[in-house]
Amino acid sequence: MSVRTHLGPHLSAAEADPAGLSDEAYVELLGADGEELDALAAIADGVRREAVGDQLTFVANRNLDTAVVRDPDHADALVDEAWALGATEVCVQGPLPADVPDRAPLDLVALVTGRLPLHLHAFRPAEVADAAARLRLSPREFLIAAREAGLGSVPGTAARILDDDVRALLTDGTDIPAARWIELVTTAHEVGLRSTATMVYGHVETPAEQVAHLRALAAIQDRTGGFTEFIAMPLMPEAHPAGGFPDVERQRGRQADRPRETRALHAVARLLLHGRIAHVQAAWPKLGPELTTAVLRGGADDAGGLLLDGALDPAAGAEAGRQLTLVQVEALAADLGRTPRQRTTVYGDPPPERMAVLRA
Known part of the structure; x- marks a missing residue:
């Protein structure tokens, strides 16, 4: 691709060897705008096509709140409803209530997977550490026990930016250190559990810190091969624990630049992740329709989860009320010129009978 701009050499190099650029080159590409940004997106879209073809994948899933562990009967009803709606995955994120028994982490696994053959996606790194402490086990011992009880995969969320100064600023010092996050995710992979890989961006971090974060994920993948997909999520202002940001004017500028960034x-x-992590997900609940379409035209290939709400407890989870329908996915795929494909959590094909339930 011939683009006569100051980023032209980097764009040409990216077309020839997508994962072979220097950190400095990737940092400069993160500043692309206008014609350069269009060219960058087109190159990334070509790399996407080479890596995974022209499919738009999605998973039929449902979020449950960790508080369900307090009410097994209600949990049973929610799991039954998720199954009836066509879900293949149940996702549970967030800390366990402080007042539940020490055995609650494994009880939670049993509540979902002991009832129906659903894939349970649960326990972020900090929650792995908490569960292990409750059970007086090492994180490795807990993850093995949870896997044997039916846990299917762990969310690689709460990664934010893998830089301790940034993490401390964003969570008022309550986040686990970056090295601990890496250790816990790596341990999950080592015991046979896959995970997502994530980044929360658009706050105080620099482009260089974004590249360093991607490099850290690439290094983990080189060691374990455990990541299923990469998901970039913009930080929402209401997510800051202090209710605001240390530099309000800077954040306003960052918000205004969000579509380009x-x-x-x-x-x-x-x-950068080419040849390592095959799938890049568009985090549609946080991006909205226009940006979701834009990133799917510029490197992303996966639409993520449908987030089936159901009727019994539609308020469960941080993304409550945000649901993607099968009709919407199919319309999006048609607009992109791709074939929609329902997938499992780890990108396999669901049983035909489960696909039929979703389409009924």
Whole structure:
């Protein structure tokens, strides 16, 4: 691709060897705008096509709140409803209530997987550490016990930016250190559990710190091969624990630049992670329709989860009320010129009978 701009050499290099650029080159590409950004997105889209073809994948899933462990009968009803709606995955994120018994982490696994053959996606790194402490086990021992009880995979969320200064600023010092996050995710992979890989962006971090974060994920993948997909999520202002940001004016500028930054980041992630993490997900609940479509045209290939709400407890989970329908996925795929494909959590094909339930 011939683009006569100051990023032209980096774009040409990315087209020839997507994962072979220097950190400095990726940092410069993160600043792409206008014609350069369009060219970067087109190159990333070509890399996406080479890596995974022209499919738009999605998973039929449902979020449950960790508080369900307090009410097994209600949990049974929610799991039954998820199954009846066509879900293949149940996702549980968030800390366990402080007042539940020490055995609650394994009880939670049994409540979901002991009832129906659903894939349970649960226990972020900090929650792995908490569960292990409750059970007086090492994280490795807990993860093995949870896997044997039926846990299918762990969310690689709460990664934010893998830089301790940034993490401390964003969570008022309550986040686990970056090295601990890496250790716990790596341990999950080592015991046979896959995970997502994530980044929360658009706050106080620099482009260089974004590239360093992607490099850290790539290094983990080189060691374990455990990541299923990469998901970049913009930080929502209401998520800051202090109710605001240390530099309000800077954040306003960052919000205004979000569409450009989002497109550039997804494209650079596709390039840098090429040959390591095959799938890049568009986090549609946080991006909205227009940006979701834009990143799917610029390196992303997966639409993520449908987030089936159901009727019994539609308020469960941080993404309550945000549901993607099968009709919407199929319309999006048609607009992109791709074939929609329902997948499992680890990108296999669901049993035909489960696909039929979702389409009924």
